[in-house]
């Protein structure tokens with residue numbers, strides 16, 4: 001009995017150590033990824049009800065020298081825990097501003113909007129707002145084309161502080177969207193106070209449309225809520241014509257999902273825009 005217990009303990013210890021070793025390997029890999037520019041941005045088109053591309057969500061990818069393309073699901077969480085999300089997020093914002101700069105020099109791309117995912121720890125930094133403002137100046141971009149995506153988990157903290165920070169950026173032209181809406185627990189009074197321009201309905205509600213009646217109810221309610229508050233409602237994870245139809249019929253005006261396109265590297269995104277403009 002005693003021997004079994006000790007063996008079990010060693011086994012657990014071994015598992016914990018392996019886990020810890022893998023984590024610290026990931027951490028040091030992430031650090032060198034930043035240094036060696038192994039990150040890239042992909043762009044997922046966002047379309048209006050006429051099928052015009054209005055912009056894209058910016059999604060980070062990691063081109064790992066041994067492991068290949070690593071999905072953000074595998075490293076963003078860890079980067080948030082270690083604080084590495086701060087320099088990674090800064091890099092994403094800078095690349096995005098540079099991309100907007102390039103587009104704004106061409107009449108056909110001038111109005112394209114880019115939406116960037118912002119983590120809680122980024123926004124919590126007191127330097128966040130001044131840094132974003134400085135990048136807008138440095139690249140001389142029209143800030144109306146820059147949208148920051150926040151999630152509901154971000155809102156449970158100090159709402160006053162958050163509102164002040166958002167207001168400073170909104171004043172400069174930046175807009176905010178609430179990502180994964182419906183999956184968190186943000187209260188409607190918070191929603192009303194924050195200067196948000198867009199609600200993104202989470203994919204988990206879209207995927208069961210139109211057969212599932214509770215998803216139908218939630219989606220209809222969110223669209224009506226957004227409309228009544230003067231916000232744009234965008235549906236993410238639209239994969240089928242039937243889902244798109246349902247959303248259009250219920251007043252949703254912007255769409256993102258595999259039905260239209262997966263997230264694309266820049267050249268493919270430009271081709272996608274070219275094709276939809278011709279169509």
Ligand code: C2E
Pocket residue numbers: 044058059060071072073076085089092117118119179180203236237238239256257258259263
């Ligand atoms: P998210 O913000 O909810 O992004 C949407 C995710 O859904 C993306 O996954 C996208 O590829 C995927 N998606 C889009 N359309 C469809 C669809 O029709 N069907 C399905 N099944 N999936 C679809 P991705 O690119 O793997 O990103 C995962 C998450 O990683 C993002 O979720 C976001 O939370 C985070 N993330 C990505 N880039 C960044 C970043 O630059 N900074 C931060 N802080 N987080 C990021």
Ligand code: CA
Pocket residue numbers: 057117149179
């Ligand atoms: Ca997002």
Ligand code: CA
Pocket residue numbers: 179180200202236
């Ligand atoms: Ca989302």
Ligand code: CA
Pocket residue numbers: 180202203
């Ligand atoms: Ca989501």
